[in-house]
Amino acid sequence: MSPELIEFIPLIIGGATAVGLVGTLGWIHTTRFKIKHGYPLTGAWGQSVYPKTTSEDREQIALLAQENTLLRDELGALKSRLATVEQIVTDPSLALTSQIAALADNRKETR
DSSP states (O other): OOHHHHHHHHHHHHHHHHHHHHHHHHHHHHHHHHHHHTOOEEOTTSOEEESOOOHHHHHHHHHHHHHHHHHHHHHHHHHHHHHHHHHHHHOOOHHHHHHHHHHHHHHHHHO
8 A cells, every 4th residue: 555545544434434423323313303203113124113003002093083083073063053153143134133132022021
């Protein structure tokens, strides 16, 4: 080996070490990010490492999905009822005013 090339060996080793260190730190950061935000971890061949799903987990997910559907349906019904109430409250017609007055009169008579 020539003396000129020997001078660059420490730089090459230092550069390779720096690249390896940055790659390792990046992998650690990515893994911590996945753990923090609940992403599943995978092994070298793509198999799931963590979290492992069991049959209980799948059943719970199915129950939660079913409950979510029921709650969405109920929310839709409440939205339509609220729209009806808003329409009644904001109706500027005199018929509504007279109906409210009639109800108030009926209430006074029943007391």
